[in-house]
Amino acid sequence: MxxxxxxxxxxxxxxxxxxxxxxxxxxxxxxxxxxxxxxGAGKTTTIKMLTTLLPPTSGSARVAGFDIVRQAGEVxxxxxxxxxxxxADGMLTGYENLLIFAKLYDIPRRQRQSRIExxxxxxxxxxxxxxxxxxxxxxxxxxxxxxxxxxxxxxxLFLDEPxxxxxxxxxxxxxxxxxxxxxxxxxxxxxxxxxxxxxxxFCSRLAIMHGGKVVANDTPAALKAxxxxxxxxxxxxxxxxxxxxxxxxxxxxxxxxLRRAARRLx
Amino acid sequence: MRPxxxxxxxxxxxxxxxxxxxxxxxxxxxxxxxxxxxxxLEVRKLRHDVTELFTRAVQPALxxxxxxxxxxxTHAIPTGDLPYLDFMAPGILAQSxxxxxxxxxxxxxxxxxxxxxxxxxxxxxPRTALVLGKGLSAGIRALSQALxxxxxxxxxxxxxNWNPLALAEVLAAVLLGGACFSTLSLIxxxxxxxxxxxxxxxxxxxxxxxxxxxxxxxxxxxxAWLRVLAYANPLTxxxxxxxxxxxxxxxxTFHLAVDFSVLGGATVVLVVLAGCLYPNVVx
Numbered sequence: 001m002x003x004x005x006x007x008x009x010x011x012x013x014x015x016x017x018x019x020x021x022x023x024x025x026x027x028x029x030x031x032x033x034x035x036x037x038x039x040g041a042g043k044t045t046t047i048k049m050l051t052t053l054l055p056p057t058s059g060s061a062r063v064a065g066f067d068i069v070r071q072a073g074e075v076x077x078x079x080x081x082x083x084x085x086x087x088a089d090g091m092l093t094g095y096e097n098l099l100i101f102a103k104l105y106d107i108p109r110r111q112r113q114s115r116i117e118x119x120x121x122x123x124x125x126x127x128x129x130x131x132x133x134x135x136x137x138x139x140x141x142x143x144x145x146x147x148x149x150x151x152x153x154x155x156x157l158f159l160d161e162p163x164x165x166x167x168x169x170x171x172x173x174x175x176x177x178x179x180x181x182x183x184x185x186x187x188x189x190x191x192x193x194x195x196x197x198x199x200x201x202f203c204s205r206l207a208i209m210h211g212g213k214v215v216a217n218d219t220p221a222a223l224k225a226x227x228x229x230x231x232x233x234x235x236x237x238x239x240x241x242x243x244x245x246x247x248x249x250x251x252x253x254x255x256x257x258l259r260r261a262a263r264r265l266x
Numbered sequence: 267m268r269p270x271x272x273x274x275x276x277x278x279x280x281x282x283x284x285x286x287x288x289x290x291x292x293x294x295x296x297x298x299x300x301x302x303x304x305x306x307l308e309v310r311k312l313r314h315d316v317t318e319l320f321t322r323a324v325q326p327a328l329x330x331x332x333x334x335x336x337x338x339x340t341h342a343i344p345t346g347d348l349p350y351l352d353f354m355a356p357g358i359l360a361q362s363x364x365x366x367x368x369x370x371x372x373x374x375x376x377x378x379x380x381x382x383x384x385x386x387x388x389x390x391x392p393r394t395a396l397v398l399g400k401g402l403s404a405g406i407r408a409l410s411q412a413l414x415x416x417x418x419x420x421x422x423x424x425x426x427n428w429n430p431l432a433l434a435e436v437l438a439a440v441l442l443g444g445a446c447f448s449t450l451s452l453i454x455x456x457x458x459x460x461x462x463x464x465x466x467x468x469x470x471x472x473x474x475x476x477x478x479x480x481x482x483x484x485x486x487x488x489x490a491w492l493r494v495l496a497y498a499n500p501l502t503x504x505x506x507x508x509x510x511x512x513x514x515x516x517x518x519t520f521h522l523a524v525d526f527s528v529l530g531g532a533t534v535v536l537v538v539l540a541g542c543l544y545p546n547v548v549x
Contacts, residue, residue: 077390
């Protein structure tokens, strides 16, 4: 297995406040890697640094073999990204959303049509491809966004809370499609969540973040075995390592944004 | 085909030192292509909701029908041989482009509250292409107003230059003006980041830009201090070029080449600046 993602003491401060603190993790090719933690643990900031949206304050990281600061352009070509908030354009049809991104990612004209049709079929949206996305359900929007970020067959796909605001059935559909795409293209998946059962079910490995630090990093089974409690759940693992379940982190503005997005998704 | 640079070993990108002409041309080609894709994105959105185009045509119609009709009877403004209505029609065209473009940046604040900007910025698209593509689409929005203004002006008896070349040049001037002022608007949006502050600054900016220009009276009427502002105002040059191109008897005060250079130069500077600021909206 080859190393696809590697961070070295990756750190980010905002106005002197440390949000991500010396993060050092590695992810191998084909893994489904989960970043777990309560709101404000630094998950989104980590994803933003790894996707070149935010420069780190110190430390370094390589994604698909490229340095996220010095080779940001190469990193962008090698990754796909599904932000936490809605990123498909509601004023366009599903097909148009895919078409624009096929063009932005330089997918050759001859292949565009077949790739888009294949993607639509795979996520089960062929029938509604010509409908405006603002008429889609939350689960459909998420699936479209995943297809959009997979069109150029990235080596690493980053998803920030991919199932946030979705009901259990839509959540399952999103994961089914995600794993299908992963199996087909061998994409490495890195995602954040605060749902323990989701991490338990789908991660090959996970890192628990708390207060900007990684407090535990292993396979779900190894983590459960590591605490001295028979039949431990990941929730208990989390409490063991993080010492708490909930934490205030988001400010008013961020909360308002998330609720708005959740309302539109739900 | 897989994206380029896919299998490149780490460190293989040091090839970017001195761009050769061929590389420069390839980069320029990619820039133009991506700019057009971003403009296409905006135009496709517009196509799904065309009502906006009609509602926006009301304001210039009022300026021409009410303000223009009254002032053309006062003969208070020295416009040389041109009737006042002829003088102001190109000014109103330039003003419509300005009014559409100057509030365009608010769309970026909306998109930022969703995740649209994040996804665009993570794509391998030059930031300047993202910015210019949006700017171009503001110009395209303004084309519907140009059509309304031409029709109304013709009905009101303005002597219009129907030469296809002149029409094409007006089209270019509308696109350029739209790109220029919407990029200015984008820069403001990137700096203030909230709707409320943006609206305040937009309002604050519109009227000075409009009144400190030659849109509805000639610069020669102005006091010296205002004249300085008018000469520094890109809108003045846009009005000047439109006056020369739109009217059968129109002449340019500064010369068309000067007008296009000033407006084009201002657009380039603004696009580069906006390209630097744009990634900040997601941080």
